[in-house]
Amino acid sequence: MASPQVRSPELRKDSVTKRWVVFSPARAKRPSDFKSKSPTTQSQQQQECPFCLGHEHECAPEIFRVPSSSGLPWKIRVIENLYPALSRTLGDPFAQNNNPNASGSVGQVLGGFGFHDVVIETPVHSVQLSDLSPQELGEVLLAYKKRIQQLATHDAIKYVQVFKNYGASAGASMSHSHSQILALPVVPPTVSTRLDSAKEFFHETGKCSLCEVRVEDLLIDESSHFISIAPFAASFPFEIWIIPRHHSSHFHELDDAKAVDLGSLLKLMLRKMSFQLNNPPFNFMIHTSPLQLPDSQLPHIHWFLQIVPQLTGIGGFELGSGCYINPVFPEDAAKVLREVHIP
Amino acid sequence: MASPQVRSPELRKDSVTKRWVVFSPARAKRPSDFKSKSPTTQSQQQQECPFCLGHEHECAPEIFRVPSSSGLPWKIRVIENLYPALSRTLGDPFAQNNNPNASGSVGQVLGGFGFHDVVIETPVHSVQLSDLSPQELGEVLLAYKKRIQQLATHDAIKYVQVFKNYGASAGASMSHSHSQILALPVVPPTVSTRLDSAKEFFHETGKCSLCEVRVEDLLIDESSHFISIAPFAASFPFEIWIIPRHHSSHFHELDDAKAVDLGSLLKLMLRKMSFQLNNPPFNFMIHTSPLQLPDSQLPHIHWFLQIVPQLTGIGGFELGSGCYINPVFPEDAAKVLREVHIP
Ligand SMILES: Nc1ncnc2c1ncn2[C@@H]1O[C@H](COP(=O)(O)OP(=O)(O)O[C@H]2O[C@H](CO)[C@@H](O)[C@H](O)[C@H]2O)[C@@H](O)[C@H]1O
Ligand SMILES: Nc1ncnc2c1ncn2[C@@H]1O[C@H](COP(=O)(O)OP(=O)(O)O[C@H]2O[C@H](CO)[C@@H](O)[C@H](O)[C@H]2O)[C@@H](O)[C@H]1O
Numbered sequence: 001m002a003s004p005q006v007r008s009p010e011l012r013k014d015s016v017t018k019r020w021v022v023f024s025p026a027r028a029k030r031p032s033d034f035k036s037k038s039p040t041t042q043s044q045q046q047q048e049c050p051f052c053l054g055h056e057h058e059c060a061p062e063i064f065r066v067p068s069s070s071g072l073p074w075k076i077r078v079i080e081n082l083y084p085a086l087s088r089t090l091g092d093p094f095a096q097n098n099n100p101n102a103s104g105s106v107g108q109v110l111g112g113f114g115f116h117d118v119v120i121e122t123p124v125h126s127v128q129l130s131d132l133s134p135q136e137l138g139e140v141l142l143a144y145k146k147r148i149q150q151l152a153t154h155d156a157i158k159y160v161q162v163f164k165n166y167g168a169s170a171g172a173s174m175s176h177s178h179s180q181i182l183a184l185p186v187v188p189p190t191v192s193t194r195l196d197s198a199k200e201f202f203h204e205t206g207k208c209s210l211c212e213v214r215v216e217d218l219l220i221d222e223s224s225h226f227i228s229i230a231p232f233a234a235s236f237p238f239e240i241w242i243i244p245r246h247h248s249s250h251f252h253e254l255d256d257a258k259a260v261d262l263g264s265l266l267k268l269m270l271r272k273m274s275f276q277l278n279n280p281p282f283n284f285m286i287h288t289s290p291l292q293l294p295d296s297q298l299p300h301i302h303w304f305l306q307i308v309p310q311l312t313g314i315g316g317f318e319l320g321s322g323c324y325i326n327p328v329f330p331e332d333a334a335k336v337l338r339e340v341h342i343p
Numbered sequence: 344m345a346s347p348q349v350r351s352p353e354l355r356k357d358s359v360t361k362r363w364v365v366f367s368p369a370r371a372k373r374p375s376d377f378k379s380k381s382p383t384t385q386s387q388q389q390q391e392c393p394f395c396l397g398h399e400h401e402c403a404p405e406i407f408r409v410p411s412s413s414g415l416p417w418k419i420r421v422i423e424n425l426y427p428a429l430s431r432t433l434g435d436p437f438a439q440n441n442n443p444n445a446s447g448s449v450g451q452v453l454g455g456f457g458f459h460d461v462v463i464e465t466p467v468h469s470v471q472l473s474d475l476s477p478q479e480l481g482e483v484l485l486a487y488k489k490r491i492q493q494l495a496t497h498d499a500i501k502y503v504q505v506f507k508n509y510g511a512s513a514g515a516s517m518s519h520s521h522s523q524i525l526a527l528p529v530v531p532p533t534v535s536t537r538l539d540s541a542k543e544f545f546h547e548t549g550k551c552s553l554c555e556v557r558v559e560d561l562l563i564d565e566s567s568h569f570i571s572i573a574p575f576a577a578s579f580p581f582e583i584w585i586i587p588r589h590h591s592s593h594f595h596e597l598d599d600a601k602a603v604d605l606g607s608l609l610k611l612m613l614r615k616m617s618f619q620l621n622n623p624p625f626n627f628m629i630h631t632s633p634l635q636l637p638d639s640q641l642p643h644i645h646w647f648l649q650i651v652p653q654l655t656g657i658g659g660f661e662l663g664s665g666c667y668i669n670p671v672f673p674e675d676a677a678k679v680l681r682e683v684h685i686p
Contacts, residue, residue: 007672014576015552017533018540020666021576028670085660085668107575163659171658180660188664190360197361209358232450233357233364285663308662315514316506317428317523319651320628321531324364325428327371329350 009087009112011186020186022112024085032173051176053123063117063147066139075136076143077120078181085182086114092156093185115151115183119143122177129164129177130270137263141254144181144286148252151183152291159184159191159290162251167281170310179284187290194287198300210302211247217331220272220338223265225258230330230337237328238277238337240269240307251288251303266305268342273309275342280309352430352455354529363529365455367428375516394519396466406460406490409482418479419486420463421524428525429457435499436528458494458526462486465520472507472520473613480606484597487524487629491595494526495634502527502534502633505594510624513653522627530633537630541643553645554590560674563615563681566608568601573673573680580671581620581680583612583650594631594646609648611685616652618685623652 009024033049050058053073060080067075080088093111121129121140129137148160164179165172187195201209213229220228220240228242242265244258254262273282288303318324352367376392393401396416403423410418423431436454464472464483472480491503507522508515530538544552556572563571563583571585585608587601597605616625631646661667 010672012576014574015540015544016537016556016574017576017578018536019576019578021578022666022668023672024668024670025672026670027668159664161660161664163663165658169656171656182660182664184664184666186666188666190663190665193361193665194359197358201358213359231357231359233355233360233362235360235362235364283659283662285659287663306663313512313514315508316626316628317504317525319626320506320533320630320649321502321504321525321527322362322533322536323527323529323531324362325370326364326366327368329353329366329368 008090009085011086011093011110011112013108013110015107019189022085024112026083027085030083030173032168033175049125049174049176051118051120051174051178052125060118063150064143066143074123076122076140078143078147079118079120081116081118081180084116086112086116086184088113088115092154094156110185113156113185115154115157115181117147117181117183119147119179119181120176121179125176127177129166130267130274132263132267134260134264134267137267138256138259138261140179141259141262141266142256144179145252145254145259147181148288151181152252154183156185157183157291158187160288161188162286162288164282164284166283167310170281170283172281191287191290195290195293195297195301198302199297202300208247208300208302210243210304213243218334220334221265221268223261225261226265228265228269230334232330234326234328234330234333235324236308237311237326238273238309238333239330240273240337242266242269242305242307244303247299247302249289249293249298249301249303251286251305262305269307269337271342272337272340273307276336276340277309277311280311282307282309284308351433352428352457354436354453354455356451356453358450362532365428367455369426370428373426373516375511376518392468392517392519394461394463394517394521395468403461406493407486409486417466419465419483421486421490422461422463424459424461424523427459429455429459429527431456431458435497437499453528456499456528458497458500458524460490460524460526462490462522462524463519464522468519470520472509473610473617475606475610477603477607477610480610481599481602481604483522484602484605484609485599487522488595488597488602490524491631494524495595497526499528500526500634501530503631504531505629505631507625507627509626510653513624513626515624534630534633538633538636538640538644541645542640545643551590551643551645553586553647556586561677563677564608564611566604568604569608571608571612573677575673577669577671577673577676578667579651580654580669581616581652581676582673583616583680584647585609585612585650586647587645590642590645592632592636592641592644592646594629594648605648612650612680614685615680615683616650619679619683620652620654623654625650625652627651 007025013020060082063078065074065077090111090113093113144162151157161182218229231241284307286305289301350368356363403425406421408417408420433454433456436456487505494500494503504525561572574584627650629648632644
């Protein structure tokens with residue numbers, strides 16, 4: 001067996017749990033600027049931060065920047081992750097002989113081909129995503145879109161997961177404002193489940209479930225093209241979904257006007273959450289559709305952005321059962337978030 | 344709408360995610376003896392701990408104790424959870440009219456009937472589960488069994504989740520050694536998935552996937568009736584499964600001799616993990632079968648106990664996709680755990 005240091009990443013699916021897991025020895029080496037709890041000054045942290053303006057050479061290669069003209073200072077950079085979970089240099093796993101490996105009956109194996117990128121949302125260390133203007137936030141969203149469109153040109157890529165970790169207990173290892181894009185050679189389990197239930201709902205009702213989701217007591221806010229709600233069966237207290245008003249299967253259908261509009265509603269939600277819940281760690285995730293979805297399924301599935309503040313941990317019950325315990329009813333969370341006035 | 348204080352728990356299933364969530368306002372009031380980071384002495388903590396010998400009156404009602412004769416001091420107590428996620432006094436949710444509620448198309452609702460118990464594993468605050476003898480650990484396992492058998496008499500209970508949280512970052516709010524038992528009126532998602540994949544595997548191969556799971560490089564240790572392995576697609580670094588050698592669908596089939604044998608292997612795994620990984624927070628979960636499983640499905644499914652040390656957090660990728668990133672290949676973890684010699 002090769003030493004863990006030099007092994008390539010691998011995807012495995014257990015025959016018991018049916019869950020894909022990305023094995024990625026490179027990830028073990030990630031540094032963390034949250035780890036040291038010793039008193040370091042803000043300026044020291046900034047000097048060491050590879051995501052800051054002037055430290056571009058400390059980063060993995062750039063994919064593109066915004067604005068793209070090299071004469072102007074950058075506002076957003078999309079770069080390769082220096083400790084990628086998946087490898088962009090491995091061959092297409094479907095071109096190889098994709099049979100269960102030596103472990104045979106215990107599960108399936110796939111080469112760890114994929115892309116793992118970082119979106120640096122601002123050149124300035126002290127600026128957070130919610131500090132950006134709706135216009136600037138829109139540019140971050142359009143950077144996601146542009147990168148997804150590039151990744152979609154690879155036949156082996158089946159799904160692109162865009163996500164953000166903010167704060168150490170939401171998993172962030174870097175404090176400079178950033179998000180991540182992981183392009184996978186498989187459709188992940190939450191997406192398959194979402195597709196199946198969307199299809200079932202469509203066949204029963206003739207409608208898309210997210211087109212029908214608007215319920216007054218769950219509504220938080222709305223903009224021209226989006227609504228924000230507390231989902232009916234929120235897994236986490238104060239979980240928020242931002243949903244396009246009109247049916248759209250893929251996030252990367254977002255146009256420039258909608259990006260700014262979404263930027264304004266996202267900013268409002270982040271600011272309300274931060275104000276009401278005292279700047280909690282949070283994650284957001286874009287739930288879109290698989291890249292190669294057959295046209296016949298487009299009417300079923302509707303993308304949305306999920307925001308999860310990390311207020312309570314999880315324990316053995318959630319790990320074991322996959323059920324969640326939420327102490328806050330979503331209609332109560334929605335009322336609080338609807339009524340909170342940010343100063 | 345009733346105020347959150349007086350509302351009964353409720354189960355909801357979102358029509359998008361198909362995930363059951365337990366809404367439980369009572370849980371918001373849980374105390375935590377981990378919360379205060381101020382320097383309190385061990386003895387102060389003990390004096391305040393309701394799970395300690397002599398503090399029985401500070402607990403919710405006892406269900407049973409071990410040994411059962413009232414003349415002897417107790418070694419194990421199974422009690423009601425004072426802040427239960429589900430309510431044992433609500434009516435059977437299936438006897439009521441179980442239709443989607445006012446929110447209609449957005450999902451399903453079920454009354455929050457169920458049982459939520461705590462197993463106090465020792466009367467002594469400073470004793471941890473791995474300090475118990477194999478015999479004593481066997482008694483804890485038999486207490487789970489006895490309680491599951493009692494819960495199985497309720498027709499409305501479909502699945503019983505036994506789990507343990509150890510350490511604050513594994514979710515524990517109480518430091519006194521304990522585990523929990525949650526009896527649910529639904530079969531949770533991980534169990535349905537496990538059943539489906541077991542059935543599929545059985546139909547393809549004529550065998551149970553866990554009867555076939557033994558692979559030399561994933562094996563950690565073995566006892567007369569059990570093996571311990573690093574699972575082929577472990578979601579977490581150093582995750583361990585303890586599996587009965589011979590086919591058994593339900594944990595509560597465990598007899599007295601097997602309980603001691605499992606106690607010895609569980610103790611060994613907990614001690615190896617604690618020694619090798621520096622006493623990490625961890626969870627363990629018993630993955631058993633639904634209570635009312637049709638006889639025809641018994642050959643497919645095989646119970647096991649999963650131990651997960653909490654070494655890395657999760658982030659937006661895992662929350663969004665349901666895929667996990669694991670920096671340690673299970674064959675490497677198995678080798679380390681196989682070879683570690685505890686002093
Ligand atoms: N100089 C450099 N150039 C380019 N990239 C650099 C870099 N220095 C660091 N990076 C990368 O920047 C990323 C920062 O990401 P985050 O802070 O959002 O969380 P991270 O991915 O570490 O893990 C969290 O998110 C993942 C995914 O959800 C979880 O698996 C994990 O447990 C959780 O801690 C890291 O992935 C790191 O590899
Ligand atoms: N005097 C008393 N009498 C009887 N019972 C008492 C009591 N005082 C406290 N309790 C109960 O004792 C239990 C202790 O349980 P744990 O420490 O394992 O974690 P907890 O359930 O709090 O939450 C963790 O586990 C759950 C389930 O996995 C997660 O939802 C959650 O996020 C995580 O923190 C609590 O459930 C509490 O309600």
